[in-house]
Amino acid sequence: MLEIKNLTANIDNKTILNGIDLVVPDGEIHAIMGPNGSGKSTLSYVLSGREGYDVTGGTATFDGADLLDMEPEARAAAGLFLAFQYPVELPGVNNANFLRTALNAQRRARGEAELDAVAFLKLSRAEAKRLSMPDDMLKRNVNVGFSGGEKKRNEVLQMAVLRPRLAILDETDSGLDIDALKIVADGVNALRGPNFSALVITHYQRLLDYIVPDRVHVLASGRIIRSGGPELAHQLEAHGYAAIVAEAA
């Protein structure tokens, strides 16, 4: 279970997160929507441990463990996965090799046996196939020369192979064609279960037709100003943020 209490964070002495309260129980998928610049990506970075953010107050725990006190790789090993809004290119680094190194690093950290090359190849190919991704995606260098949509799909492939317990998807649907959108949603839905929870950051109700969230939250100016069921997303789609933001102010 992810529990965030009154979390505040600065970048360069500027407050970006302004007291976030959020609980995502195991087995649930929560959507986060909100205007550009409201702090959605910042929240995902703070939770996953990116440098450059000063946490000035509050707590964030995952299954009781203090997330904010852990190195990024330890959070990953604990099961936290971030699908980046802007996936990063790693020139010369083979995608399959990267993913296997990552998986085995996590497994080592958890005291599990490492996967050998053959077992990994089998696993990664099966996942690529399930997500209708060509095998050669695994052979290419990490995100180098990938189209915008391919990069997003690659994030989902990584998620499928790493099998996180908590996934944060930061606008993974942006830039995807309709078919890819369904594939990505399938990828998330396949992980659904009592030991998986997710925070899905999106600007579009459309994704939520495929990944039906348990809760929808609206983030504005670094604070959650409204929470509701899936119907809240429809409401936002129809009327925009203005009314809710004005109400909260």
Place this chain on the structure above:
Amino acid sequence: MAAIAETLDAVQAVTDGGYKWGFSTDIEMDMAPKGLNEDIIRLISSRKDEPAWLLDWRLKSYAAWLKTEEPDWAKIKHPPIDYQDLHYYAAPKKKPGPKSLDEVDPELLRTYERLGIPLRERAILAGVEGAEDERPPIAIDAVFDSVSVATTFRSTLAKSGVIFCPISEAVRDHPELVRKYLGSVVPAGDNYFAALNSAVFTDGSFVYIPKGVRCPMELSTYFRINARNTGQFERTLIIAEEGAYVSYLEGCTAPQRDENQLHAAVVELIVFDDAQIKYSTVQNWYPGDANGKGGIYNFVTKRGACRGARSKISWTQVETGSAITWKYPSCILQGDDSVGEFYSVAVTTNHQQADTGTKMIHIGRNTRSTIVSKGISAGKSNNTYRGLVRVLPKAHGARNHTQCDSLLIGDQCGAHTVPYIESRNPTAKLEHEATTSKIADDQLFYCRQRGLSQEDAVGLIVNGFCKDVLKELPMEFAVEAQKLLAISLEGSVG
């Protein structure tokens, strides 16, 4: 060389941090007194029972050295080297040189085992060793301080006519070959350090591949400096006759010592029509400590002559060690359609200084050369690529492609690219590309978010950066080199 990979881990496990090859071996040594003069040269020559012509050549080289100045154009700084404060000969006691491995001092064998160098010729017949070791064997010449202590697989090689032995032995057993080719690519007075080497060289490897023979296994020389205050001056000579092929590897390490040690080697390669030499180096001499104390001064002259038509020389180097690296493996492309290649990774951390690159001299028609240089600088180090591409008037249709990439880690290090291009033939096509990049924070974070430690992330990114060079190394060496890169850069980020 699977054993190397395994023992590398083992060695890493028994030493704590820093340079993992820094142990020294306690062994009885036969040392020449400190200092350099004609008598010392005579002593070296007599210790090796050399013929008069060689002593004569040494003395002429010494005279040439006295007349030359230490070069000062490289971007390196060091206190003056006191050439009189060194031992020019140091050999493990036990004379004469061992004939078989059984005669080698067990302490020495253990040293090489610790380094991961398999000196025992393991039975490699199918079924004897088991299926896990089906890789082709590698013949190794192990040079400990001034002498070769063992050369493996010699009889196997001899069956195909390949000669692989210490150069001191080649002087004795194949004097006509040594006399004909020694100094024919790097003349005694070529430069300050080559002249010094020619005067005092002690050992090194000799390889001769006869006409039409493809050497049946990789050949490798492993250099180890152990003794204190000694210089290591090895000399390597490789000849590939018409249509011959050989892949040769060299590796080097030295104990961790506070004082600087001098290493000035000369390597000469000669290839005839349709022949090819692939020469790979993993240089991991002790680089000095984090404050720049100690480390090897590595001044090396490596040059190959493509004398025949369609001949080819390929230099691949991974340079992670040494306090100072001064080294420009070069190709003289004399034969028509001959090919020269230079693939280099140079890593500098802490206070290391590397000034390295190549020279491609295009003389024959349609000669081609490729240069791929990857420089990685971290800490307070300086890393310079210095390369010359020269096209002479008769080299119609000559071509060169140069790619120089620098990767910076941190903001206190330096990367420099100094290309010299001289073309005297208008038909030549020369291309030069250069890039400089940094390991970006978002790359590191991306890796760490997936579960990699900071150090593994740096290793992965650096290996990706060097991929075009590493893929030129023989497979086992490539694995080795990857680990070495990661280990060299430990602690250089964050």
